[in-house]
Amino acid sequence: MNTQNDEPRDLETGMEAPRQQRSSWPTFLFITFVLFMLTNGRGEDASVTRDQYVNGLQSLSFQLSNFSAWLNGTASNFSLPVEDPNTSPLVNAFLEFGSELDPNQGSYYTNLTGFWHGDLDFHNLTSLNSSEAASNWRHLSEQFLLTTNLSAIPDLLGPWNFTRSNKVTLSVGDKLIAVKQNDTEHERIAMIHGKIDLSEPDDSEELRLDFEGIHVLSTGTIYAMAESAGSGIDLRSLPAIVPEKFRNDSARAVEIELAARLSKLRERVEGGAFDQESLDTDDSPKTKCSFKLFAQLERTGVPKELMDELEKEIDEPTGITTVKTPELALDAVLLSQNCGMLLEMKHVVGVQSQRLYRKITTYSGFATLVHLVLLALFRRQAAHSSSAIGLSRVSRYTFLIQSLIDAISFIGHITLGILAEGRPSLSVLAPAGLACLLFVYEAQMAVLIGQIQAPEDAPAPRPSPPPPAPVAAPAQAQATVNSAVTDDGSAPAVPTQTTQPVPAPPLAPPTVPMRPSFWQFLWTHIRTDPAARLWTLLSISLIVVFRIVIALSLPLFFVGTLYTFMWMMQIYRSARRSRSSGLSAEYLVGTTLGRLFFVCYFLGCPKNILDVEPRRWIYGVGLFMFFQVLVILLQERLGPAFFLPKGLSRTQTYDYHPPMPLPDPEAPDQSLGDCAICMDAILVDPTLRRRSKSSDGKERPVIARATGILGKVGSAKKTYSLAPCHHLFHTACLERWLEIKNICPQCRRPLPPL
Structure with missing residues (x-):
């Protein structure tokens, strides 16, 4: 019997035997399915998007023309709204506005573009608690709510629970506006815009507000209006909330900003560069409350001249030595009159965009080195476990879990690169590419291990049933005579018995095998092919990561679970099969340290680039991972089941x-x-x-x-x-x-x- 026909190589010569190429279309099918699940869109008509842009262009042009006419004192359909006089006294009870400083004694930051985070205190002005009722601003809140319809507040609040909101995050863009006055230009006003995110302590959901405002550079004060995302804010109303001293400059700055946005929108319409996501709005906003934002920067002890030099170096680094960078912080009040609430923000700390981008570049360098080390360790271990014996020792789920971790790392770094923009986005592509490469290698390793270990649990082949007995042919003779011959040779008196011809059974019509449907074939292929099963599991896991975990903002729990069970499956397999893992101590310790670098940075460092709040449980995950590594190393020395009782550790x-x-x-x-x-x-x-x-x-x-x-x-x-x-x-x-x-x-x- 020739046993070498379908083996991968000949044992005597060591030459590769020809293999039958397996069809690659099932793998192509899985990849197509995953890509469809990840990239399917809603398919809006491009003409509808263009119409929306054209309507927005006409509306913005109409607003600018009316606002410019109002500024010039000609006939206009616009009139500046009147601010409630009770607003300013109530805000002053919580926030002390700044004044112009001596340039030799101190200064304020002028560029606030960046990301901010801080704590939030909620005050319900319609129902004060005992301490608030005894405060000196109680009568101010009563006067402030005189024009508020209290019965409409529940409908305006919406499903968001403001009483549980205790964290605030701001994404700020600050644009300096040169206002011309008396044929001279001066820069005292900046247009500020961005997003405000309110969050709860035990909930991943966030309430996002868009805001537009005025930044007075000389006093470090911000006056802004905030609405639910997609509701839209009329910039022309901003001068109404600015003090009279800066109202004219603020109105001119608003006019310049409207003209700039109109020009940019016109270029998009003419060039056909439409962004559908910018037009999508939330059909059911979490709240309908309207807010006003009042903020005051904390002053620094740096003279104005040195502060200007510092900010110039931050924007365009030249390598010169400047003063030590002071902390960028502010206090703010978010006030809603129609909902009767006040949100107080204390010591909100910010990081300027340029400093954050340099921080991202530094992080990308370290992340690239860590991924290179992980890749080198994996290649060494894969070469060490390349034989069938080596692959039969390791657990496929260990590499499958690591491939999922690298998939999350790849998506996270790509997303970070998109958000960072500019040069920092290029630096993030390096760890993203290495994470993708690790994901592919580890997924292939898991598939290979599954193919090698598939015969372990395969049932023994059943004996084939015996073939059916052949049907006898019909008798062609008419009859056979069965008689007993007597001594005298005469025939017996018993009548002879004749055997009648047996009719042949009718032949069944040939049955045409029914062709299985596509889904039946796919299901059969997944059940019978170990590689297909593993790729299906991997595809479903990726869909869960991209579509559910990220969409519901639950990656922390998911990643923590992956890290917790990364080495557990290897311990289980070694104890079950009574064989050591074959994983080297270099790979175990190095991979564990490399994996923990990322989670400890983002979940342990209070000043990480994503501004994620530290979680102390991550240190427990790290200790548990090293405990698992210790158990695997002890399995090499003391036996795979050394930690089990004798009754359970006996493996036949x-x-x-x-x-x-x-x-x-x-x-x-x-x-x-x-x-x-x-x-x-x-x-x-x-x-x-x-x-x-x-x-x-x-x-x-x-x-x-x-x-x-x-x-x-x-x-x-x-x-x-x-x-x-x-x-x-x-x-x-x-x-x-x-x-x-x-x-x-x-x-x-x-x-x-x-």
Whole structure:
């Protein structure tokens, strides 16, 4: 029997045997399905988007023309709204507005573009608690709510719970406006815009508000209006909330800003560069409350001249030495008259965009080095475990979990690069690319391990049923006479019996096999092909990561779970199979440190680039990971099941060297038979002979069991190995065979470890 026809290589020559190429269309199908789930869109009509842009262009042009006419004192449909006089006293009770500073004694930051975060205190002006009722601003709140319709507040509040909001995050863009006055230009006003995110302590949901405002540079004060995302803010109303001293400059700045936005929108319409996401609005906003934002920057002790030099160096680094960068912070009040609430922000700390981008570049350098180390460790371990024996020791789920972690890392770095823009986005592409490469390698490793370990749990083939008995042909003779002949040769008086011809059974019409549907074929392929099952599991996991985890803002719990069970599956497999993992200490410790670098930075460092609040439980995850590494290393020294009770740690392993009877001593060929791999005789080692008594009391020579010193060289191996399917091999031949496949070369049944 030729056993080498469908094996990957010949054991004698070591040459690769030709393999039948497997169809790649199932893999292409899975990839197409995943890409469809990740990239399907709503498919809006481009003409609708263009109409929306054109309508917005006409509306903005109408607003600008009316506002410019109002500023010039000509006929206009616009009139500046009147601010409630009770607003300013109430705000002053919580916030102390700044004044112009002596330029030699102190200064304010002028560029506020960046990201801010701080704490939030909620005050319900319609229902004051005992301490608020005794405060000096109680009567101010009562006067402020005189024009408020209290019965409409529940409908305006919406589903968002403002009482539980305790964190605030701001994304700010600050644009300096040069206002011309008396034929001279001066820069005292900046247009500020951005987003305000309110969050709850135990909820991943956020309330997002868009704001537009005025930044007075000389006093470090901000006056802005905020609405729910997509509601729209009329910039022309901003001068109404600015003090009279800065109202004219603010109105001119608003006019310049409206003209700039109109020009930019016109270029988009003419160039056809439409952004559908910018037009999408939330059909059901979480709140309908309107807010006014009043903020005051904290003054710095840096003189104005040195502060200007510092901010110029931050925007355009030249390497010069400047003063130590002071903290960028502000206090603010978010006030809503129609909803009767006040949100107080204390010491909101900000990071300017340029400083954040340089911080991102530094992080990208360290992340690239860590990914390179992880890639090098993986390649060394993959080369060490490249044989079938090595792949049968490791757990596929260990590499599958790591591939999911790298997929999350890839998506996270790509998203960070998109948000960062400019040069920092290019630096983030390096760790993103390495994370993608690691994901591909580890996924391929998991698939390969699954293919090698698939025969372990495969059921034994059932014996084929016996073939049906053939149908006898119909008798062609008319009758046969069965009679007994008497002594005189006469026929008996009993009438003869004739056998009637048996009609042949009708032939069944040929059945045409029904062609399975696509889904039936796909399901059958997934059930029967281990690689297809693993790719399906990986695809579903990626869809969960991209579509559910990120969409619901639950990546922290998901990532923590992946890290917790990364080495657990390897411990379980080693204990179950009673075999060590084969993972080197270098790979275990290095990979654990590399993986923990990212989660400890984002969940342990209070000043990380994503401004994620530290979670103390991440240190417990790190300690548990190192505990798992310690257990795997001890499994190499003390045994795979050293931590289990004796009753559970006893694993039945197959003995390839059972005692076997010796051949006849007088036979010319003293062998146990021929090896099923090399076809040579398996000669008997005379040093392993011993005598044993059979049931009839006679002594018969058998091959004795060889033993060795445990812990040093292991048990001495015999020259023969008997498989569970009763096929006999040379031990050396079977070892070389099992390095390629773990199935019997004759009957193709799975073989246990040798």
